[in-house]
Amino acid sequence: MHAYPLEVNGKTHQVTSYRDTSLLLVLRNELQLNGPKYGCGLGECGACTVLIEGVAARSCVIPAYGVRQRAITTLEGLGTRDALHxxxxxxxxxxxxxxxxxxxxxxxxxxxxxxxxxxxxxxxxxxxxxxxxxxxxxxxxxxxxxxxxxxxxxxxxxxxx
CATH class of the missing domain: 1.10.150.120 ([2Fe-2S]-binding domain)
Known part of the structure; x- marks a missing residue:
């Protein structure tokens, strides 16, 4: 297990996971962000899509540890209830x-x-x-x-x- 910072929706979070734990699992299970969904687990359906440095990416096939120094945006960080994107x-x-x-x-x-x-x-x-x-x-x-x-x-x- 590794502890590392992960920048999600403009905030830095300390997370702990194995090097191969998917970004989707960290987002949903550790950070309680439910915008990205688990669909196929193979990066083929798009339900888990997040933005990494502004580019659409399938979080179910990307190790969270591998994007620890990049800005990640989930549906929750795109806009707010009061100021929708x-x-x-x-x-x-x-x-x-x-x-x-x-x-x-x-x-x-x-x-x-x-x-x-x-x-x-x-x-x-x-x-x-x-x-x-x-x-x-x-x-x-x-x-x-x-x-x-x-x-x-x-x-x-x-x-x-």
Whole structure:
């Protein structure tokens, strides 16, 4: 077991885990962050997606110890109840959830996409989200949410001093 600092959502936490313990397990079990979900455990479904230095990453296949010196953002750190991130707001407004299990991955992947490409076209959106599995069939609402998020992000950028 190793004790080490882990920067999550802008705060440094002292955690203890084996070198090969997944970031997902540390986030959920040690830090009590339930945004990232356990889906497949193979990095294929997207339910466990977090941002590492702003890039979407599958936390179920990344050892926490390996990212101990990098900034990690979970769904809980993207925005707050009082100040939602534009992507979170867009997903609410578009009612882009049914069971909600895929939402963490969809939202975090969208946030990373819009950070890298503020105005993606439909092909870029579909490509970015293609690795996130949704069994409920809310794909159209999710695409509408991403398009709404683009608008909200642009409005927020224009309003910034």
């Amino acid at each position: 534009p992507v979170q707001q867009a997903f609410i407004e578009a009612q882009a959830a049914q069971c909600g299990y895929c939402l963490n991955g969809m939202i975090m992947t969208t946030a990373a996409l819009l950070r890298a490409h503020p105005c993606p076209d439909d092909q870029q959106i579909r490509a970015a989200l293609s690795g996130n599995l949704c069994r409920c069939g809310t794909h159209q609402e999710i695409l509408c949410a991403v398009r709404r998020a683009i608008t909200l992000c642009l409005q927020q950028t224009e309003a910034a001093p």
